[in-house]
Amino acid sequence: MMVAGLTAAALATVGHLGHRAAVTVPAELRPPAPGTAAALHHTLREGNHPAALPARSGTGERVVYALGADRVWLVEESGTVRRSFGVSPSTVDPAPGAYRVTSRSRTATGSDGVPIEHVVLFASVEGTAIGFSAAVDGSAPRLDPEERTGGIRQAREDGAAMWGFATLGRKVVVVR
Template structure:
């Protein structure tokens, strides 16, 4: 091979290596983030399949929520449980929280009003008051029209809203002096 032909071969080899390098770079830049990862919900084959920790039922009564007849209100889950004196859940339901939450702890129902206009101007019924925080009285109620709109975040309100049927069940369950336990 002559000196000029070996120079051409070297040039072509360098050009070929540059092209391969460029194509490899492009391919690596376009790899989906999910390549090599298990599909959502799939168990990776390299992970040992031992006993799995059971998922907690969001409707399950929270641990450490007291004993005996009580209303339990979970702030994180926006859920209420009506618990009878045998520690059996009589009913559970979700609620729409107010802008001011009660502090976690144990309270007693201090007041009940059948029908009134709420601090947000909405006609409400079955008002069950049990706490005060930041100067705001806090209690459960239902909008008379059945709505569960989010409260205006710029106003301090204490109405924890339930659906009509749930509000009626709470009204019938939580008489004056009834225990209300608020958990995080």
């Protein structure tokens, strides 16, 4: 009985000291309240979220494309993620590294015959142009592994955001 009393007293003391320590932490060092925009930004910045900007993805204003995650980030000069979204990959991937936007077309026809818009090209692999685009009908490509395609498809609203951000010469960083 005495051991139980001592254990309860010790736990109460530790709990009280932990509470006092928590309330005396300066506000700027406390994690943001769950469910707030600040909490989401903190989660993304700390890499604790599947959509977090990959580490070692460069600096400055850039487009980041993660091959393994099939995800794109539009990153401002400050390092703040303006927008992030999933994409449908092509059958030909560019090698990881830094590229620049070399060409843009408002409309075109994809290699699958589907009308596309907001075409932003940044690389070429053995004659296959690599770039981002959106299908006008909103469809994802039907990939044939035997066919060499370089179109990385995005939703139309994401394509419009990419078009506004990825101007000629904009850096594109490809990571695994």
